[in-house]
Amino acid sequence: MVYEKNDKNMKKDIILAGVGGQGILTIATIIGTAALSEGLQLKQSEVHGMSQRGGDVQSHLRISSKNIASDLIPEGKADMIISVEPMESLRYVNMLDKESGWLVTSMNPFNNISDYPDLEEVLNEIWKLPHYVTLDADKIAKEQGSVKAANIVVLGAASPYMGIQYESFTDAIKSVFSKKGEDIVKLNLKALRAGRQYAEKRT
Amino acid sequence: MKKLLLLGDEAIAQGAIDAGISGVYAYPGTPSTEITEYIQASAEAKQRGVKSMWSSNEKTAMETAIGMSYAGKKSLVCMKHVGLNVAADAFINSAITGANGGLVVLAADDPSMHSSQNEQDSRFYGKFAFVPILEPSNQQEAYDMTRYGFVLSEKYGVPVLLRITTRLAHSRSGVLRTESATENELKLPSDLRQFVLLPSIARKQYNTLLAKQDALEEDAATSGFNEYIDGSDKTLGIISCGIAYNYLIENYEDGKVPFPVLKVGQYPVPKKMLQKLYESVDELLVLEEGYPILEELLRGYLNLGKKIRGRMEGSVPRAGELNPNIVAKALGIGIAEGFDPAEIVKGRPPKLCDGCGHWDSFAALNEALKPYSGGRVLSDIGCYTLSALPPLQAINSCVDMGASITMAIGAAEAGLVPAVAAIGDSTFTHSGITGLLDAVNRKAPITVLINDNATTGMTGGQDSAAYGKVEDICRGVGVEEDHIRIIKPLRRLHEENVQVIKEELEYEGVSVVIARRECVQTLARRMKLKAMEKKKAAAKA
Numbered sequence: 104m105v106y107e108k109n110d111k112n113m114k115k116d117i118i119l120a121g122v123g124g125q126g127i128l129t130i131a132t133i134i135g136t137a138a139l140s141e142g143l144q145l146k147q148s149e150v151h152g153m154s155q156r157g158g159d160v161q162s163h164l165r166i167s168s169k170n171i172a173s174d175l176i177p178e179g180k181a182d183m184i185i186s187v188e189p190m191e192s193l194r195y196v197n198m199l200d201k202e203s204g205w206l207v208t209s210m211n212p213f214n215n216i217s218d219y220p221d222l223e224e225v226l227n228e229i230w231k232l233p234h235y236v237t238l239d240a241d242k243i244a245k246e247q248g249s250v251k252a253a254n255i256v257v258l259g260a261a262s263p264y265m266g267i268q269y270e271s272f273t274d275a276i277k278s279v280f281s282k283k284g285e286d287i288v289k290l291n292l293k294a295l296r297a298g299r300q301y302a303e304k305r306t
Numbered sequence: 307m308k309k310l311l312l313l314g315d316e317a318i319a320q321g322a323i324d325a326g327i328s329g330v331y332a333y334p335g336t337p338s339t340e341i342t343e344y345i346q347a348s349a350e351a352k353q354r355g356v357k358s359m360w361s362s363n364e365k366t367a368m369e370t371a372i373g374m375s376y377a378g379k380k381s382l383v384c385m386k387h388v389g390l391n392v393a394a395d396a397f398i399n400s401a402i403t404g405a406n407g408g409l410v411v412l413a414a415d416d417p418s419m420h421s422s423q424n425e426q427d428s429r430f431y432g433k434f435a436f437v438p439i440l441e442p443s444n445q446q447e448a449y450d451m452t453r454y455g456f457v458l459s460e461k462y463g464v465p466v467l468l469r470i471t472t473r474l475a476h477s478r479s480g481v482l483r484t485e486s487a488t489e490n491e492l493k494l495p496s497d498l499r500q501f502v503l504l505p506s507i508a509r510k511q512y513n514t515l516l517a518k519q520d521a522l523e524e525d526a527a528t529s530g531f532n533e534y535i536d537g538s539d540k541t542l543g544i545i546s547c548g549i550a551y552n553y554l555i556e557n558y559e560d561g562k563v564p565f566p567v568l569k570v571g572q573y574p575v576p577k578k579m580l581q582k583l584y585e586s587v588d589e590l591l592v593l594e595e596g597y598p599i600l601e602e603l604l605r606g607y608l609n610l611g612k613k614i615r616g617r618m619e620g621s622v623p624r625a626g627e628l629n630p631n632i633v634a635k636a637l638g639i640g641i642a643e644g645f646d647p648a649e650i651v652k653g654r655p656p657k658l659c660d661g662c663g664h665w666d667s668f669a670a671l672n673e674a675l676k677p678y679s680g681g682r683v684l685s686d687i688g689c690y691t692l693s694a695l696p697p698l699q700a701i702n703s704c705v706d707m708g709a710s711i712t713m714a715i716g717a718a719e720a721g722l723v724p725a726v727a728a729i730g731d732s733t734f735t736h737s738g739i740t741g742l743l744d745a746v747n748r749k750a751p752i753t754v755l756i757n758d759n760a761t762t763g764m765t766g767g768q769d770s771a772a773y774g775k776v777e778d779i780c781r782g783v784g785v786e787e788d789h790i791r792i793i794k795p796l797r798r799l800h801e802e803n804v805q806v807i808k809e810e811l812e813y814e815g816v817s818v819v820i821a822r823r824e825c826v827q828t829l830a831r832r833m834k835l836k837a838m839e840k841k842k843a844a845a846k847a
Contacts, residue, residue, distance in 0.1 A: 148477035158656035179642030
């Protein structure tokens, strides 16, 4: 998991998961911006159109120091799943590398279906995995000022395992949110920090 | 120049801007929508005055582009694959007229039907029309091929089909721009009868098109977009089309495939390249994102030659999009096993947004229809198609743009009275108006529910050609004034709305109920923008 800058063999294949409107594309944009600032290659596929309407959404984000061939991550090869919803984090578990893959997810359910499973069972399923971080992202985000930054809290919790410098994420947040004003930038920087601290404390 | 991080769609848009287009013509459709949106938002295109307003449908878009080509300027037409069905008459005939100014037609196919009703392969249309096809494998090629498409179109005087699929359309990567070309001056064709497809002229033009085919094939051999990459293991030869190439090389360390590979990006695929591969290997594997068009061509109907593997033969699944694992299996490469799928995970299908007017509109329709037997609502393509799912389960068809009204006429004429057509405002002006005219002329006993949310919602809220015009159009087509009713789909007006629909269901002629309430997504966006402007103004003061 240790990564030196300018590593010739840096590769991170990340599945981002959530429900339409939960801000996974914002996470993707920030990781992408951070990766580019470190001179890494990038491919990121998104879901648009019909599937966005309150349904499950995912994005494949591939970062590497070498050329990237496929826009899609091969099954069983993902280094990480980053999810803003617990059940959604499990939807793509077949994509995760069995030995070294990390799953980082918010524990806050987005319950817009009639047959949403028992949350405890969902979490138990996640906790069976070898490497995971589960966190109450809504609560942490609220403590930083707004529940709207929950997606960035999750990103912060995932950031230690991504092979990208922390400063690259903070720079990316500054540039991505700059149009929305200083307050929003500050909130998201705090959210990132809080997520990061949570993950570092528990591992 | 700095690399831009662009979606495949955006790379095409930037390529077209840099190629010197004077217009982009399109109707929104996933996964093609972002191309036109990018050009609409481009400062450079705006400054140059590049025309980029949405067209009413793909056919009007295609025809407008042919007009621009006739006048000597370069234009891009964009649509999703099924949009090309709508534009097909104009598209096929544009090959017969030929192009004057460069004309590139972009069709974005949707294998696996992420947001579509079929997974047709637009390459068949290119072959059908006898025009060159370009099929990029990545974002850089999407940019380069768009640029080349205009060169190709003007060099041979033919429209060019640019074909992509969902994964490339909606995947982002670095793209390097090249030096911009200038827009063309107004310049009519030297023969002013070139575009007059009277049989005598069309026969001549068709022969001209056929005579270009050898040159088009030769171009595909020399352009660099079809590449023969040799490999030492001749037990297998691989043909990869478009994005399939990425999935192929993903499976080999540093992308080094041991077998000879023909990487296809331009059609017609040169016979000599296919022949070279065929003769040097024991058997062939064809990897295509879409229908097995090259595989079928190579097998021949009787399949008497060497073994050709692919979708028809069974090494690759017959339907759905490709991915690295599918290609690995076809190559006999072992794949990494992930965790077993978690059984606890439930499906989360897309649904109408909270607060959307369609909920109230279809709830009222459902109640008004209660006294009748079920199965009476013929519907159409848009967000409201989601009302087919529980809990509403309100509609019984979704076939093609505009089919709700015409199918309702047919069902009513078969005896299903009352029959209801449920359509959206944008779909209505796309292809519903002529159907409504049919209904009026035939005095069909149908009730048309036009869900007017003042936008093209499903594709993300583009301008609707119907905006502010729906009742005028209905009047103009001949619907009686008394039977054009407007309701506001809100829960608190439910009883009233049910009553209005009931009355019109009982009327034995054409009636239109317009359920009008702004899309909650565009409303939210508008309010946010307003608040931001207010904040800005306050900061200034």
